[in-house]
Amino acid sequence: MDAIGWIILVAKVLIVFAFLMVAVIVTVWAERRTVAFMQQRIGPNRVGPFGILQTLADGLKLFFKEDVVPAGVDRAVYLAAPLVAVIPAFMSFAIVPWGNTFRIGRRVVEMQLADLNVGILFFLAMGSLMVYGVVLAGWSSGSTYPLFGAVRSSAQMISYEIAMGLSVVAVVLAAGTLSTRGIVDAQAGTWFGFVPHWFAISQLPAFVVFLLAGIAESNRPPFDLPEAETELVAGYHLEYSGVRFMMFFLAEYLHVITTSAIATTLFLGGWRGPIPPFARPVWPPLWFLAKVVVLVFVFVWARATLPRVRYDRLMAFGWKVLIPASLVWVMATATLVALGPVVSRATLVAGTGLAAGALALWWLARVTLARRAGIRAARPGEEVARGGR
Amino acid sequence: MTGQEMAFLALGAIAAAGGVAVVTARNVVHGALFLVAVLAAIGALFLLLGAEFVGWVQILIYVGAIVVLLLFGLMLTKAPLGRGALDNQQRGIAAIVATGTFAMLTWLVWHAFGDERITFVRAVRTADIGNALFTSYVLPFEAVSVLLLAALVGAILLAKKD
Numbered sequence: 001m002d003a004i005g006w007i008i009l010v011a012k013v014l015i016v017f018a019f020l021m022v023a024v025i026v027t028v029w030a031e032r033r034t035v036a037f038m039q040q041r042i043g044p045n046r047v048g049p050f051g052i053l054q055t056l057a058d059g060l061k062l063f064f065k066e067d068v069v070p071a072g073v074d075r076a077v078y079l080a081a082p083l084v085a086v087i088p089a090f091m092s093f094a095i096v097p098w099g100n101t102f103r104i105g106r107r108v109v110e111m112q113l114a115d116l117n118v119g120i121l122f123f124l125a126m127g128s129l130m131v132y133g134v135v136l137a138g139w140s141s142g143s144t145y146p147l148f149g150a151v152r153s154s155a156q157m158i159s160y161e162i163a164m165g166l167s168v169v170a171v172v173l174a175a176g177t178l179s180t181r182g183i184v185d186a187q188a189g190t191w192f193g194f195v196p197h198w199f200a201i202s203q204l205p206a207f208v209v210f211l212l213a214g215i216a217e218s219n220r221p222p223f224d225l226p227e228a229e230t231e232l233v234a235g236y237h238l239e240y241s242g243v244r245f246m247m248f249f250l251a252e253y254l255h256v257i258t259t260s261a262i263a264t265t266l267f268l269g270g271w272r273g274p275i276p277p278f279a280r281p282v283w284p285p286l287w288f289l290a291k292v293v294v295l296v297f298v299f300v301w302a303r304a305t306l307p308r309v310r311y312d313r314l315m316a317f318g319w320k321v322l323i324p325a326s327l328v329w330v331m332a333t334a335t336l337v338a339l340g341p342v343v344s345r346a347t348l349v350a351g352t353g354l355a356a357g358a359l360a361l362w363w364l365a366r367v368t369l370a371r372r373a374g375i376r377a378a379r380p381g382e383e384v385a386r387g388g389r
Numbered sequence: 390m391t392g393q394e395m396a397f398l399a400l401g402a403i404a405a406a407g408g409v410a411v412v413t414a415r416n417v418v419h420g421a422l423f424l425v426a427v428l429a430a431i432g433a434l435f436l437l438l439g440a441e442f443v444g445w446v447q448i449l450i451y452v453g454a455i456v457v458l459l460l461f462g463l464m465l466t467k468a469p470l471g472r473g474a475l476d477n478q479q480r481g482i483a484a485i486v487a488t489g490t491f492a493m494l495t496w497l498v499w500h501a502f503g504d505e506r507i508t509f510v511r512a513v514r515t516a517d518i519g520n521a522l523f524t525s526y527v528l529p530f531e532a533v534s535v536l537l538l539a540a541l542v543g544a545i546l547l548a549k550k551d
């Protein structure tokens with residue numbers, strides 16, 4: 001790589017870093033305002049226009065607060081844990097393609113930091129490293145509630161990682177590549193001229209599983225058991241203050257943004273969208289940004305709407321619903337992909353329709369039978385005869 | 390000596406030093422963290438040799454899942470802070486087993502690749518790994534999956550109370 005190549009690379013790194021920092025600041029503010037609106041409050045509106053500088057003010061305050069290290073902590077691990085939480089959250093964004101290529105002179109610049117052949121694997125690896133920040137913070141604090149938070153989070157994140165990985169596997173099977181740029185390219189084109197070839201449509205179950213697992217992975221409500229205030233005070237970051245607390249905060253919001261960006265890449269066609277004939281290189285990043293904003297709003301919406309899930313239900317949901325469902329979906333996708341070259345398209349569509357119909361019939365029969373059983377159980381005579389409950 | 394060879398040596402040194410630290414660490418959680426360093430260095434070695442897929446899977450599975458499970462287990466049972474010594478008094482046997490394994494592996498690697506030069510290939514295609522896994526190496530693959538299944542059944546049997 002020559003000098004200009006290095007300059008372009010450093011510029012891209014700086015752009016991504018600045019984008020992520022600004023995005024976190026705006027997301028925190030937007031989330032507070034949105035949740036306030038949904039709860040018929042006003043929210044932060046004092047610092048700057050509409051209170052948009054509130055997060056900046058909070059961040060500055062946290063910077064100048066005293067960095068308290070409690071007695072009896074495991075010092076090295078305690079000090080390192082916030083960094084361990086933040087670094088993978090930044091790194092995952094490296095493989096996200098946020099735009100197409102454009103030319104400066106004879107040089108083609110990709111709007112992506114690193115187009116790895118196994119890009120999506122890199123994202124999963126970074127996601128799995130994210131657990132360390134939480135686990136180490138909880139353990140090294142040497143106090144009860146953080147330890148509970150750490151134990152909960154390690155179990156939760158490992159469980160939901162499997163479901164997330166399986167939903168990614170389905171997309172990889174459908175796209176036939178592990179490269180994020182390749183996955184975006186696989187979503188080019190439209191059905192009937194106006195429905196985009198997004199995996200959010202053809203891989204809808206995987207999309208739903210990915211979003212649910214993404215919320216659980218980033219420890220966000222309604223799956224924020226590792227830091228549930230009513231049960232664990234603040235969970236794993238209870239003992240942290242000042243700038244180290246801010247690191248955990250930053251990591252959580254980075255995770256939200258990165259997960260949204262990856263979901264955009266995998267399921268919403270990444271930077272693809274209608275491109276008007278003027279200012280061509282500008283549109284892909286704008287499309288990408290718009291989709292990410294929509295998904296971040298879904299995160300905020302879920303937080304404002306849904307009550308926190310009980311811990312055993314969270315684990316049961318992950319292991320007994322999400323993982324089997326995504327396994328079945330991976331099998332179905334693999335079968336369709338394998339049948340692709342053998343069977344004609346019409347047969348494939350008919351077969352899928354028949355299978356879906358059979359499934360719907362089975363579900364309908366189950367629901368009807370369950371309802372009839374429920375009505376029978378609700379008859380007062382029988383209730384008494386069985387001893388009542 | 391090329392840059393890649395130097396990086397190879399440095400990563401090997403990190404892995405070896407980390408391995409020594411794993412067994413000499415007094416605190417069992419610190420030991421687990423040194424294990425992370427060893428496994429990450431091995432993952433980096435794979436990346437250096439152009440095996441991108443294997444390298445990131447190494448990080449994903451070993452660093453991201455196995456050591457986290459290890460830490461999880463330690464926290465659920467007993468992981469004291471500070472210089473708590475958890476010693477199971479098996480140093481003699483452990484030393485014999487470790488030396489034996491080391492000697493066997495060294496002989497094996499020496500015997501198999503003793504006079505080969507390491508060539509740094511560009512990158513291995515993921516599809517080739519998949520094809521190799523399900524054609525030439527399908528028997529070991531199936532054997533490993535049966536082993537994992539047996540471990541799963543065993544875990545359920547142990548965890549089941551009644």
